[in-house]
Amino acid sequence: MVIGCDQFLAQLGEYLEGDVASEVRQQLEKHLVHCRTCQVLFDSTNKAIKVVTDSGSFALPSILAESLVEEIMSRIRSEGASGEPKGPREV
Ligand SMILES: [Zn+2]
Numbered sequence: 001m002v003i004g005c006d007q008f009l010a011q012l013g014e015y016l017e018g019d020v021a022s023e024v025r026q027q028l029e030k031h032l033v034h035c036r037t038c039q040v041l042f043d044s045t046n047k048a049i050k051v052v053t054d055s056g057s058f059a060l061p062s063i064l065a066e067s068l069v070e071e072i073m074s075r076i077r078s079e080g081a082s083g084e085p086k087g088p089r090e091v
Pocket of ligand 1 (some may be wrong): 008
């Protein structure tokens with residue numbers, strides 16, 4: 001089973017909390033290998049969460065992790081780093 005970006009993003013908050021089943025984690029990691037957009041997203045979110053945890057609180061509430069994911073995701077999309085095709089385009 002191969003998951004898409006939507007499913008990856010839906011699970012990312014829980015994944016970063018270590019709160020997913022090993023089967024789900026394998027699917028997420030498999031997706032990460034192939035998807036540049038999600039690699040950037042994962043990396044950015046992971047770093048942002050680490051900054052939060054380093055500054056005091058140990059666990060980031062998943063609601064906060066999710067809003068963080070959305071914020072970073074929209075930033076990546078607005079920068080045009082998304083792999084979503086916008087139509088036929090010749091190089
Ligand atoms: Zn992806």
